[in-house]
Amino acid sequence: MIVRAKILIPMDGPPIENGAVIVSGERIRSVGKFPDLRKEYAHEEIVDLGEQALLPGLINAHCHLDYTCLRGKISLPKSFTDWIRAINAEKAKLSAQDYIASIDQGFAEAKRFGTTTIANLTAFPELVLQIQSPIRTWWFAELIDIRDSSRAKEIVDLAVEQLKTQKRWGLAPHTPFTASADLYRRSAQAAPLLTTHLAESREEMSMFCDAKGELYEFLREIGRDMEDCRGTTPMERFTEMFRGVPPSFDMTKDWILTHLNEIGAQDLDLLRQSKPDVSIVHCPRSHAYFDHSPFQFQKLRELGLNVCLGTDSLASNQDLSLFAEMRSFQKEFPDVSPEEILAMVTVNSAQVFGPENAFGKISAGFLADLIAIPVAGSNPLFEAVVAFERPVEWTMVGGRISI
Numbered sequence: 279m280i281v282r283a284k285i286l287i288p289m290d291g292p293p294i295e296n297g298a299v300i301v302s303g304e305r306i307r308s309v310g311k312f313p314d315l316r317k318e319y320a321h322e323e324i325v326d327l328g329e330q331a332l333l334p335g336l337i338n339a340h341c342h343l344d345y346t347c348l349r350g351k352i353s354l355p356k357s358f359t360d361w362i363r364a365i366n367a368e369k370a371k372l373s374a375q376d377y378i379a380s381i382d383q384g385f386a387e388a389k390r391f392g393t394t395t396i397a398n399l400t401a402f403p404e405l406v407l408q409i410q411s412p413i414r415t416w417w418f419a420e421l422i423d424i425r426d427s428s429r430a431k432e433i434v435d436l437a438v439e440q441l442k443t444q445k446r447w448g449l450a451p452h453t454p455f456t457a458s459a460d461l462y463r464r465s466a467q468a469a470p471l472l473t474t475h476l477a478e479s480r481e482e483m484s485m486f487c488d489a490k491g492e493l494y495e496f497l498r499e500i501g502r503d504m505e506d507c508r509g510t511t512p513m514e515r516f517t518e519m520f521r522g523v524p525p526s527f528d529m530t531k532d533w534i535l536t537h538l539n540e541i542g543a544q545d546l547d548l549l550r551q552s553k554p555d556v557s558i559v560h561c562p563r564s565h566a567y568f569d570h571s572p573f574q575f576q577k578l579r580e581l582g583l584n585v586c587l588g589t590d591s592l593a594s595n596q597d598l599s600l601f602a603e604m605r606s607f608q609k610e611f612p613d614v615s616p617e618e619i620l621a622m623v624t625v626n627s628a629q630v631f632g633p634e635n636a637f638g639k640i641s642a643g644f645l646a647d648l649i650a651i652p653v654a655g656s657n658p659l660f661e662a663v664v665a666f667e668r669p670v671e672w673t674m675v676g677g678r679i680s681i
Contacts, residue, residue, distance in 0.1 A: 297312060327650045344377050
């Protein structure tokens with residue numbers, strides 16, 4: 279078919295007025311001006327989107343759909359540790375069917391707001407076979423061995439067994455304060471893709487650097503071995519886990535590092551040394567919810583690191599709209615261009631999943647993951663895209679239209 283729009287935003291070149299794409303099967307065959315493509319493909323069906331902008335489907339680089347059902351259930355916490363206690367209490371009330379319904383609802387909401395690819399962390403990989411995802415999904419099993427690090431191999435082996443039938447999967451040792459070094463190393467050995475929460479809160483920094491604080495006391499009380507809390511930053515602790523192991527365990531190889539809200543000069547040096555392999559996910563509205571330390575975007579950008587955006591979960595956010603995340607990021611960093619912000623939920627986020635995954639752009643040979651939004655008005659194009667607030671009414675995932 280030929281899909282035509284008032285303007286096309288390919289993300290690998292300038293916008294195309296009266297643009298169109300030729301979609302064949304699940305992929306884009308050609309991109310250009312509508313009159314030119316209509317002549318070349320005269321017999322193809324035409325889908326005319328009218329006065330809309332056609333852009334790549336959005337990519338959510340970090341989400342927990344398990345907790346869609348927790349929207350509004352947790353009062354604004356006094357501390358990050360209070361939030362951990364509160365979410366644990368809410369999770370204890372949920373059944374397997376509650377989680378399945380929550381994930382299904384999350385998928386529907388994410389798609390409604392223009393997301394066509396998502397990195398979803400789940401604490402229940404055994405439920406994945408019961409779920410039909412309407413969008414392109416990377417499933418990450420979230421792994422914790424806080425009370426018994428002797429189970430690291432068992433935990434990793436079971437998660438791999440539960441996810442290996444999926445086309446797209448990885449492992450997510452939760453954080454350096456809930457997952458052992460052995461769990462991290464075994465995950466790195468077993469998974470094609472890896473993600474972790476890192477340096478998220480001041481309390482995490484206080485725990486590792488100063489062996490004190492609310493998070494330190496909470497974890498000590500529930501039986502965590504606190505011997506690794508000895509004057510290192512969370513980033514340094516993460517790096518330590520991989521020292522002295524074979525190169526195949528390189529700490530940054532294929533890791534997606536989420537948050538990095540608490541980083542100092544020594545952490546930036548570590549990132550500088552490993553920058554070819556690092557992707558970083560910032561979750562602007564979750565960040566604001568917790569009032570974390572300022573995100574060091576400018577310094578990370580100066581290092582040439584790949585920074586992208588995610589929504590995190592609805593236990594610390596209002597909805598699963600990446601447009602809302604872009605607006606929140608723009609408020610936080612007004613000097614960053616709207617075009618660069620849009621890249622954080624398209625081309626940048628596509629890099630998270632590796633160069634072989636052809637999405638995040640409207641380009642020949644790429645997957646036909648597309649969305650359309652109205653662009654009537656006087657705002658410049660990219661400003662209008664970032665400012666868009668309504669649900670998306672036209673979506674295509676893998677060449678299939680969903681309205």
